[in-house]
Amino acid sequence: MGVNTGSAAIHITPVVVKTFYKHTKRKGQKLREGDHTEEATDDILFDEAFHIVKAFIALGTRNTVESLQSFTNTHVPAPYWACVVPLQIPFTSCNKAADALIDWFGPEDLKRVVGGERWWQIRGMDGIDSEWITEKEYLEDVDFPADRDLSEDEANVPRMEHLESVMLYVHGGAFFWGSINTHRYQLIRYARKMKGRVFAVNYRKAPQFPWPCPLQDVLAAYFYLTSPPPGAPHKAVSPSKLVFAGDSAGGGLCLAALTVLRDLGLPQPAGAVLISPWVDLTHSFPSVIKNTATDIIPPHGFVHKPSPLWPVDTLPEDGRTRVLPAPTNPPPRPGHADTLKPSSSRVKDQLEQRIEQGKSEGRAAHSAELRDESVGNQEEMLRDMTPEEREGGSKSAASSESGADSQDGNKPGYDTELDFWEPKPPRVLMNDPEARPLELHSQIQLYAATEQLTHPLVSPVIQGSLGNLCPLYILAGDGEVLRDEIIYLAHKAANPKEYPARGGVLKQGRRQQENVEKFQTPTKVHLQVYDGMCHVLTVFTFTDSAKYAYRSIAEFVKHVTLHTAEHLDRNPFPEFHLPPADIKDDDLDESRRRRPSQSRVKSSEQPFWRTHRPNPPGGSREDVKMYKHNEGKAKEEESKGQTPNSEQSQRRDISGVSMLRERVDVFGHVRPMEPKDQIEALRVSPSEIGLIKEGPVKHWLAGQEQWDKKFKRSATKVAMKRKYYEAKAAKLIKQAREQGLELRREHYPSPTRIQSTASLNSTREVGNERRWGPFDIEGEQPPPSAIVGRRDTRESVALMKMMIYHSAPTTHKTVPKIKTSDAIRAAFDPQDHPTKAPQQSVSEQQIYARMLPIHGVRIWQSLVSYFMRCSARKAVDGKDYAVDKIRTTSDKIGMTSPDPTPKSSSP
Template sequence: MASAFKRFLKQSTEYGKIAFRNQLSHAKQPSSPPKKIAYLIPPMPLLASTIYRHYTKGPPAASWSLTFHVLIALMRDIMKRSSKGTVENLQRLTRNYVTPLPFSISRSETTLPNDYRERAGDILKNLLTEDDNRRIGWDWSTDRTRVSELQGEWLTFSQSFFDTDTSFDASRQPTILYLHGGAYYIGCYSLARQWLSRLIKLSNARCFSVNYRLAPQHPFPAALEDALAAYLYLVDPPASAKHAPVDPKNIIITGESAGGGLTVSLLLAIRDSGLIPPRAAMPLSPWVDLTHSLPSITSNIATDYLPPVGFKHIDSPALNYSLLPPLKDEHAKDKSKPEQACNKETEHDPTKDRSDGLERVQFYAGNDALKLPLVSPIFDKKNLHGLPPMLIQVGKAERLRDESICAALKATNMYPGAPSSSDIPTKIDLELYVDQPHVFQILLPTKIAVKAIEHLAAYVRDVFQKSPTELQQSPRLTIHEIAATGKSRDTTEKLMRKMTSDTWKDWIGRLDHPNLKDRMRRVETAYERILEQLKKENEP
């Protein structure tokens, strides 16, 4: 038996080695799109090649187990294969997925009247200039009239199982507003039920989620309008709602990836419109820079599963941006002005970058709009000041790592050479998780993922136990590094020493770079370099 197993292991290792080389050599070869979803099923050679590399070359990150290494390889492969299908197909797969709930968690579905979208839209109209709307490139204000009403869901810990106290007041309970991730074009709140259930159990909170409209059929600012509508629905519900009005000071907003970026965008909209802000926020791996400007976008390609150069799919009606309601031309309606010939230089095509002709990079927004602060909050003109306290969790090995670090330093006004500001800096607790990829908290229940959710729950309890005065007296910025074992250490001073003036100047220079095509070329070059390095490592 032992000798047979050894022969099998040897054969599998050789097979895996060959398969891994083949994957590298054919990584960029195009293939024709299949008609069914079989393209999402990963090939067996991938498993064998990953096992071979894990035991001969080691995992990409030192603490990764074989199981975790295989999972990341599978996710990377599935994302690559999904590009051979349509956007609509992947949306159906992720929106129709149903996650079971623990017996102690109750769920209740609700529908938000369209009035809340209208109220949210009126607020956003006042925050966006005429130039902003030209950059957005479509008449988003009419989109809400051509879609179904916004769907939401309550998750509550079933107190009745364990507590007979009928005097419990849910309106004073911490309320978590959750915004799901998925690059703004896939996903739904039901995918997060498991980890949200654990969070509300540990924090004695309840959770409200919405399935906001998805790009590319409903690009920016549709998702933000829905997120703001959800916030307004919580604090000022209709008489028919299943909940009493929630005091904003009892709300904490959270979300992962695009949902984390949407969380920060929502905070900006609340701040700039003068609404009462929530008590705090907890963005997980927030996507706050849709221009892919900072170093970790390229340096961490090998330790993350996000696609190297953005999300791509074969052509389908979803990618036909001409189907969007066209932007109204106010000048054309003004009959008092003389007619002018069509000027190609001022025509706005939302699928192209106005300056360099680059094809649309993100489904969520056209290239001209990527630097709008409500799209990429890292470009907020107030440097993210004046926001509620935030706990930001991010993996040290993920590609969006530097976005969280940059946002934390800007928000707290703690970056090198920061001038004094009349705006109140935002208090940030930044947690960097060693060797962890994008949104590791929801991938596998590893020790460090469990620890991260426990930290989220502890943060909820902490901010609700402290008075506003106590929160103001806490340190402006704290940075903790959490090892794979779960051990945490304060690394605030270490990171501040590492962030020199030259490094910060380089980061800001990257963000200020006007040519999006150069950024994308830089990412592609880094990807090619990593592929070449892997080929050399696996040569006999």
């Protein structure tokens, strides 16, 4: 049936009923036991919403990846009171981002780590779907030349340019689902709160477009805003007026993009908001296992029903399991998901043995042949390691090593010898040192190949240094599985010297070695951990925690975009700004501001979107009160132990603070975070960070084996479908050749580059800017899931057809014309078209429904609106109830008191 609104409703309805029953039972038990502890799930609205989201994500794992992507990337119209302008980021900006990444990686890493420099630049569309978002009431009248005939969308972009604060938002969804449609409701709220504008990017998603494809698209969006190409509808946005923001995978992409900009010496944005950022794809922190019951993330991770796209291995090959004991004794190269460092003698002995064996057999030695009958356990392999290597190091690899290994590291050919020690797939760090290490034989994450998970741009928490970045506002839920890596990330950024990178990471990459020395200035960080909240707490906008988070994020964005760099260097925290920001009632009292009766203009003269606009959910000043209360608490806490200074307290910011650490309770009230030595995440050894460990692997394996058994028949059908698409691809290429397709296959000259224009909703070809196509990746090794290198999925066939007949890259000499018979067949294919390019991958191109459906994304928005109204009404009812109680109690006291003096009470 797939993931759709109907299946979601059928799956979720029993969950709603069950949650209501359990909630009532639990609340009754707490009441009987006199338990007054406050939990987030004590609120029936949050309890229901939490289980609805959890059930939906679980439904996604019972279906194919493509089905979940299609559902979450279906175009949903924006509310009529919001100004949403769709557009495409052109190839000019995409190519600029590609050049930046090519410069960052360098030739060696491009070949060895990424798999080439061409495959990840290939896309099906002629740009990247994006949106400008703000509120219609914020638009300003602009005089356009009389000879310019602009559409409403084209006119709205200049009308919002007076809004200085700009948020570049990168949506989450585990790198493979979600879109600007699933997050638009939240983005409208951000624009309203900060009285600015949001630019959302619909980046390409894995597994069809794995790392570094999404990272390139995020950088392209940044360059498009800050250096727009000719014809772009907006003026250049200064980096000082721009803030990165993202949740989950989007937060991880924002952080990776920031490190690229920093390393290349390019201007960084004014700040970044990271909401539950996913920054460690190796899952090396404890909360990944401990918090599964309190989070919306499936306990076994994202395993899915087999499809032609995913998993790459639908069933284990030859009946083997997906995880096996290590068949080789030599440990892997440092930095590749293992701490086991080879001693020089073992490297040399094994290398010489294999070379001699190869000579005797008349062939070259290969690393896969490094097998040893006496495979040691983990303790034996670790025996040769020095204490410094066990604990990691803050210095470069050359200076941190000691003894023989350090000397051997400087010997010629040592790196060549180490190449023989890299297992594929990588090994697993065992809990029991007496156990034999395991090796993964299946790809465990959709975003990147297993061998790439320890790369600093895949898992930014293992960067050589996170210093010298723009100010960061980082939010996490105390109940989410990513909590520990987020806490560690924040402290590592604020204290680069105190939290060093693992020694193997430094040895692996030249940039990481350089970064340790170059970037030691602490990054200004505001970390908040929310009690009882799960992953991406901002999804639950009706909770007190989320209300405060939205207000706090808005104030952070305004603070860093409306003050100078010198001011932010002294104080990047709006909470410490003196005097406090003036939050005006007419800006923030949303319910009052939006009532038509409050306007000076008659309702008959108002635009439709003003007069018919419903009161927004949560339309009270509750979030402002929480923010001001917490602002005072932060100032009070920071001022403890300092000598009072009346002039500073009245005129100057509280400056010199590099990190603000807070916890937030379920009512949105802050308190100081506990000391660092009491936080489990900060006690993890640097030598274990970024390693694939036994616990998470077995969790994933249990779910994958369960799915292998449950969907064994589906996996068999998938193999047949792949063969069908392989035949279809071969036929397509053969016909194209017969119709005159010619390629420049002998060499790859630098593509001729011309400036392309950016038009709204553009579908025109920009072939002169399209550098590469699927036929241009010989000699490269794209990840197994990438559709660019595949011929066995519908999406890979659609990509080839588009490149051949509709938008050829510069490496094609000819663009053949499709035959009439093929056009007729395409007319009967719902995923093809007789004259237009076929629908591209749902991981890239939005789906536009032919009819206006009641889509699940809109239903969720309606539910959130309903919950917001209920939440606001509960608050008002609670206040009225409290006032009535106070009056009643006062009246009783007045009647029984011997004192004739009347008691005062609030009216």
